[in-house]
Amino acid sequence: MIGTTQAQAQVPPSVAPEGQDAARGGGGPPLPPSATVWRMDPAKDRAPIVPRRFVRDRVGVFAGTRLKYTVTAADTLLKDALGRPTGSIFSFSYVARPRAGFDRPVIFIFNGGPGSSSLWLHMGVLGPRKIAFRDVSPSQVPPYRLVDNPDSALAVADLVFVDPIGTGFSRYWGGGKPSDFYGREEDAKATVDFIQDWLRVNHRWNSPKFLIGESYGTTRAALVANRLFGGVFGGTLRGIAINGVIMIGGNGGLATPQGNDAYLTTFTTMAATAWYHGRVNAAGRSFDQFIADAGRFAHDGLLPGLDSWATLGAPERSALAQRAAGFVGLHPDYLLSKGLKIEVPEFQKALLADRHEVIGMYDGRYTLPAMGGAHDPVGDDPAMGQYAPAFIGGFETYIRDDLGIDVDDEYVVIDWINVNFPFSQRGGEDDTAGAALAATMRRNPDMWLMSIQGWFDMFGAVGSAAYGIAQRELPSDRVEQKTYWSGHMAYVGDAGLKMAADLKDFIRRASLGRPHSVAAAAKSEGDRP
Numbered sequence: 001m002i003g004t005t006q007a008q009a010q011v012p013p014s015v016a017p018e019g020q021d022a023a024r025g026g027g028g029p030p031l032p033p034s035a036t037v038w039r040m041d042p043a044k045d046r047a048p049i050v051p052r053r054f055v056r057d058r059v060g061v062f063a064g065t066r067l068k069y070t071v072t073a074a075d076t077l078l079k080d081a082l083g084r085p086t087g088s089i090f091s092f093s094y095v096a097r098p099r100a101g102f103d104r105p106v107i108f109i110f111n112g113g114p115g116s117s118s119l120w121l122h123m124g125v126l127g128p129r130k131i132a133f134r135d136v137s138p139s140q141v142p143p144y145r146l147v148d149n150p151d152s153a154l155a156v157a158d159l160v161f162v163d164p165i166g167t168g169f170s171r172y173w174g175g176g177k178p179s180d181f182y183g184r185e186e187d188a189k190a191t192v193d194f195i196q197d198w199l200r201v202n203h204r205w206n207s208p209k210f211l212i213g214e215s216y217g218t219t220r221a222a223l224v225a226n227r228l229f230g231g232v233f234g235g236t237l238r239g240i241a242i243n244g245v246i247m248i249g250g251n252g253g254l255a256t257p258q259g260n261d262a263y264l265t266t267f268t269t270m271a272a273t274a275w276y277h278g279r280v281n282a283a284g285r286s287f288d289q290f291i292a293d294a295g296r297f298a299h300d301g302l303l304p305g306l307d308s309w310a311t312l313g314a315p316e317r318s319a320l321a322q323r324a325a326g327f328v329g330l331h332p333d334y335l336l337s338k339g340l341k342i343e344v345p346e347f348q349k350a351l352l353a354d355r356h357e358v359i360g361m362y363d364g365r366y367t368l369p370a371m372g373g374a375h376d377p378v379g380d381d382p383a384m385g386q387y388a389p390a391f392i393g394g395f396e397t398y399i400r401d402d403l404g405i406d407v408d409d410e411y412v413v414i415d416w417i418n419v420n421f422p423f424s425q426r427g428g429e430d431d432t433a434g435a436a437l438a439a440t441m442r443r444n445p446d447m448w449l450m451s452i453q454g455w456f457d458m459f460g461a462v463g464s465a466a467y468g469i470a471q472r473e474l475p476s477d478r479v480e481q482k483t484y485w486s487g488h489m490a491y492v493g494d495a496g497l498k499m500a501a502d503l504k505d506f507i508r509r510a511s512l513g514r515p516h517s518v519a520a521a522a523k524s525e526g527d528r529p
Contacts, residue, residue: 040418046173049088051075054405057097060128060148062155063504069096069128069154073405075169076194078176086176089194090169092118092161092399094128094154095202105157105208105243105511108195110164112215112250114187115419117167117412119395121214121248125491125500126159128152129402131394135486135493136365138387144394146402151500156507157210160198164220165190166419167412182423184433188223195228196238208243208511215460215488218250222437229443244448244510245437246503249460249488251451253433254468260306263341265463267298270347271327272455272462273364279329279351291455294327298463302340309339344458358382363487364456378414383487388413438472448510449474451481452499454490480506 053074060067072095075088096104109126111118123131130152132145153159163170165181172181181190199205213221225245230238245252257265271294274280275287282290305312305320312320317340321332324340330350335342342350348359352367360366360383373380392413399405414420441447451469453462462483469479482502484495491499 046171046176048085048173049075049171051077051088052090052169052407054403056403058128060150060152060154062128062150062152064150065155067096067154068098069094071403073399073403076197078165078190078193080175085174086180087165087172087174087190088170089165089190090163091194091198092122092127092159093198093202094159096154096158103207103511105210105507106160106204107153107157107210107212107507108160108162108191108198109212110162110191110214110217110220112213112217112220113167113414113420114164114182114216114220114423115166115412115415116215116217117163117414118161119168119411119413120391120489121212121491122161123391123395123398124489125149125151125496125503126153126212127161128154129398131390133387133390133492138390140386140389142393144390144397146394146398151497153500153503153507156504157511158204158207162191162194164419166415169407169409169411178418178422182419184219184223184423187220187423188227191220191224192227192238195224196240199240208507209240210244210246210507210510211242212246212248213250213252214248215250218247218252219433221245221247222252222254222433222440225447226436226440229440241444242440242447243513244450244506245440246450246452246506247465248452248490249454249457251434251460251465251468252437253431253435254437254472254474255464256431256434256471257464257467260303260341261467263306264298264303265467266344266458266461267302267328268294268463269364269455269458269461270342270344273347273359273458274327274329274351276365276456277329277352277359280326290327295463297323297327306340348458359458360384360456360487361458362489363454363492364458365487387489387492434468434472438474441474441478445478446513448478448480448506450503450506451479452490452502453481453483454486454488454492454495455483456486457488457490459488 051074053072056071058069058071060069072093075090077085078087078089080086109118109121111120128149129146130149132147164187165172172178180186211221211225225242227234228238228240228242230236255265268291272291275282275290285293301320301323317336318332320340321335324335325332328342328347330342334350338346344361348361349370351359356370357367358370361381363383366383366386368382378384396411399411441449451465453460453465455462466481469481484490484499486492486495
């Protein structure tokens with residue numbers, strides 16, 4: 001999320017709850033009152049769910065090796081301090097068989113929202129089957145095609161896809177109520193309880209453990225990694241250490257830009273998008289060279305110029321606007337009219353205005369006509385509006401027809417009204433998550449962090465993640481930053497093949513613990529008198 005302010009972490013700013021300040025990057029009308037007809041009455045009791053469990057054995061070929069695995073789609077009960085049920089989390093587990101050993105890594109995976117199910121990562125890059133998707137110009141109408149995914153992370157680790165309460169088939173019920181789950185701390189606690197229960201039931205305490213979170217899921221991962229270990233402030237010492245955290249399309253609350261730094265974090269994403277649409281003069285530079293130049297200008301030209309804008313004369317302002325225009329593809333006069341402070345929604349509308357098109361917030365490569373939209377920040381987004389039908393239709397076909405999961409209920413993909421809105425009112429601060437992740441890396445010298453971003457993601461800009469990692473001074477030898485030719489879902493298109501390979505390589509290496517531990521131990525022995 002751009003800037004990772006509270007409103008952005010929960011819901012698109014243009015549909016923030018009444019009374020909540022719109023976050024930077026917002027725009028558009030408020031949510032129409034008629035939409036609230038879908039909101040559940042939190043005072044009403046929910047019927048208990050009899051725990052469901054579906055087990056299927058499958059065979060696939062991953063990284064060139066034939067692998068037998070078991071799919072378990074099941075409910076995990078959540079309980080209060082007195083042992084009374086408060087709800088259930090439905091998850092999809094993929095476990096290799098026969099068991100390759102207790103030390104086979106296991107990855108816990110969730111998307112964002114926070115009211116989003118995990119189907120995006122499930123069907124996009126990690127699961128054993130995925131959606132056949134034509135990037136940038138997808139077909140939105142059926143039939144949707146499912147294909148085997150030979151690049152699945154199942155090649156190197158067992159996978160657990162987690163749907164938070166209110167998403168997928170996960171629900172609060174019994175003694176549970178929305179306030180038990182719809183807040184950062186509450187959501188993190190439920191996720192921690194689920195993971196601890198899964199490890200206990202599956203006898204996986206000694207397995208290398210990883211968290212993968214996308215979008216708001218990066219914030220969830222930051223909080224969960226910290227609370228899995230526990231301590232005085234957590235109430236109990238759980239002692240569950242994580243080998244690695246992987247953030248996709250978000251910065252985990254690490255970035256807290258001050259003043260004009262917020263414009264620094266989005267500049268290279270705007271430059272990349274302008275490059276893609278042919279709105280800049282590359283002057284013989286490769287994309288990497290162009291982006292490097294854009295980053296240098298943002299730090300050494302744009303930011304100092306914004307900080308001293310009031311004292312600059314007209315010639316200096318004009319010169320800065322000319323230089324900025326060469327990177328973001330907008331007219332210098334337009335940039336001057338904005339004081340060089342370009343908000344993302346403005347950029348979305350302005351870059352291709354002469355073509356009467358707008359670009360996507362979730363992926364700036366995608367476009368739709370500027371006219372005729374209903375101003376829905378997701379449904380009308382040029383990217384999200386185009387790739388959602390294939391992912392959702394394909395996933396429903398997979399779980400109900402292929403896996404035979406017979407659940408007489410809606411699989412909730414994303415719920416803004418019942419989950420995101422109450423969540424945002426109890427959200428807490430981004431800085432809490434960022435501080436938690438930094439503290440976890442401090443206390444666990446063997447934990448690694450991987451940051452994955454898409455160059456054309458306006459919602460979780462590349463610069464925001466990089467800014468946060470530098471701002472927190474995270475150990476560079478345990479942080480890897482990867483950027484792909486894609487958007488918020490950085491695995492869409494051909495980028496997914498490269499990302500899948502990088503993920504598996506990261507899992508393999510981080511599963512070994514501290515890479516220099518043997519050498520360090522030998523040196524310690526040698527230093528003894």
